[in-house]
Amino acid sequence: MAQKYEALCQEILKGVGGQENMVYAQHCETRLRFQLKDRSLVNQDALKEAKGILGCQFVGDQFQIIIGQHVHDVYKEFCGMTGITETVQVGENLDVNKRSVKYWFNKIVLDVISGCIMPLLPIFVGAGIIKMIAVILGPDLLGVFGEGSDVLTLLAFVGDAGFYFMPIFAAYSAAKKFDTSIPISMFLAAVMIHPTLMGLVGEGTAFTVYGIPMTPVTYSSQFLPTILSVWILSYVYRFLNERTPNSVKMAVVPTLSMLIMLPVTLCVVGPLGSFVGVGISDAAVWLSEVFGPLAVGLIGGLWYFLVGLGMDKALVPVVVGAFSTYGYDALFWLSAICATYALMGVGLAYVIRGKKEDRSVAVSNAVTLMVGGISEPTIFTTIWRYKKAMAYLFLGGFCGGAVASILGAKAYTIGTGNILFFTVCAGGDGSSLVPAIIACAVAFAVSFGLALVFGFEGKRRKS
Numbered sequence: 001m002a003q004k005y006e007a008l009c010q011e012i013l014k015g016v017g018g019q020e021n022m023v024y025a026q027h028c029e030t031r032l033r034f035q036l037k038d039r040s041l042v043n044q045d046a047l048k049e050a051k052g053i054l055g056c057q058f059v060g061d062q063f064q065i066i067i068g069q070h071v072h073d074v075y076k077e078f079c080g081m082t083g084i085t086e087t088v089q090v091g092e093n094l095d096v097n098k099r100s101v102k103y104w105f106n107k108i109v110l111d112v113i114s115g116c117i118m119p120l121l122p123i124f125v126g127a128g129i130i131k132m133i134a135v136i137l138g139p140d141l142l143g144v145f146g147e148g149s150d151v152l153t154l155l156a157f158v159g160d161a162g163f164y165f166m167p168i169f170a171a172y173s174a175a176k177k178f179d180t181s182i183p184i185s186m187f188l189a190a191v192m193i194h195p196t197l198m199g200l201v202g203e204g205t206a207f208t209v210y211g212i213p214m215t216p217v218t219y220s221s222q223f224l225p226t227i228l229s230v231w232i233l234s235y236v237y238r239f240l241n242e243r244t245p246n247s248v249k250m251a252v253v254p255t256l257s258m259l260i261m262l263p264v265t266l267c268v269v270g271p272l273g274s275f276v277g278v279g280i281s282d283a284a285v286w287l288s289e290v291f292g293p294l295a296v297g298l299i300g301g302l303w304y305f306l307v308g309l310g311m312d313k314a315l316v317p318v319v320v321g322a323f324s325t326y327g328y329d330a331l332f333w334l335s336a337i338c339a340t341y342a343l344m345g346v347g348l349a350y351v352i353r354g355k356k357e358d359r360s361v362a363v364s365n366a367v368t369l370m371v372g373g374i375s376e377p378t379i380f381t382t383i384w385r386y387k388k389a390m391a392y393l394f395l396g397g398f399c400g401g402a403v404a405s406i407l408g409a410k411a412y413t414i415g416t417g418n419i420l421f422f423t424v425c426a427g428g429d430g431s432s433l434v435p436a437i438i439a440c441a442v443a444f445a446v447s448f449g450l451a452l453v454f455g456f457e458g459k460r461r462k463s
Contacts, residue, residue, distance in 0.1 A: 128413020
């Protein structure tokens with residue numbers, strides 16, 4: 001019996017240069033992702049014309065094909081047709097220039113740091129929303145509960161827990177990333193936020209580890225010191241595990257691993273990671289304070305271009321660091337919020353002013369964005385295709401970001417980029433919520449109004 005997506009899979013296989021040109025194939029929520037041997041064999045024009053494909057482009061060394069919400073079914077059938085699996089590579093490894101800056105940026109920032117932080121986003125989102133609910137229901141906004149209420153106290157410390165214990169959460173994801181012991185990694189992180197150590201740091205008491213002076217650092221709500229420590233632990237643990245007799249391995253390997261890592265973590269790696277993380281957060285605050293509306297506006301205008309290029313993942317650790325250090329973000333995530341409403345404005349306008357044959361896809365994309373918070377279909381099928389759409393998105397994001405900065409809005413948690421994205425600004429004392437609503441409305445109105453008046457037709461951009 002013929003498979004549902006057999007014709008589409010055949011088009012994809014032909015378009016990427018055949019099975020012999022594939023190193024591996026993966027998929028995310030909306031896209032098929034290919035690592036290819038020879039990018040010159042890819043026929044992008046044919047793929048873009050194929051029914052069932054919403055768009056395609058190279059992102060770094062990876063070739064991505066936009067399918068939409070049914071990408072999982074397409075991927076499953078594609079794997080069955082080609083005989084590959086999600087975890088097995090096809091053919092030999094792709095040659096990579098490991099001396100290039102781009103390689104190390106992708107490896108360290110996008111792969112390692114983002115790879116350790118992205119799995120933790122559900123914690124940050126959940127904790128942030130709980131804290132936001134406490135603010136909305138508290139005396140500063142709706143006044144449902146008064147100051148000192150048990151409900152507000154409960155929501156406050158539950159929300160704080162999601163950030164306070166970040167070292168332990170980061171240790172778990174880093175241990176999986178570096179393929180080392182999860183229990184020992186979490187044990188090491190727990191040491192970093194133990195009340196005794198926190199007390200020594202808070203009181204400024206001099207302390208040594210095996211006679212080595214310890215730099216006093218508060219590790220709660222930080223992730224970079226833990227990631228660096230677990231990375232080194234992965235080598236220490238592997239070295240000991242390979243050389244310790246099985247009869248004593250259970251006792252010797254964990255004990256020696258911890259004793260070795262204590263001075264490394266508390267005297268060297270931990271303080272270094274903390275200083276770097278705080279320094280990056282300070283730099284972001286400096287940008288927002290010195291350049292203000294211009295900085296937030298430019299990032300707001302460019303945010304979804306960064307998303308389309310896959311570069312936004314590098315900024316997520318910076319945003320999380322800002323939340324951990326200051327409790328809010330007034331630059332990158334604030335810009336992303338405004339940019340999201342600008343993207344919604346363009347997407348909704350395309351439903352009205354776009355080509356009739358694209359209307360069903362445009363409606364699906366708009367719903368996917370506004371309800372599900374998934375932006376890639378709109379980016380690749382509308383923004384990337386029309387120069388005018390790019391201009392509308394940039395201007396909407398710029399105006400919204402600038403207004404948000406002028407009005408002093410701040411973002412207090414990650415949140416989901418759907419139509420309720422503005423609610424992440426309800427934290428703190430609640431004073432950012434109304435400015436955020438105004439800024440988001442400006443971003444939407446500018447992009448939607450421009451697209452509605454001037455339309456999309458004209459010269460189409462070839463990506």
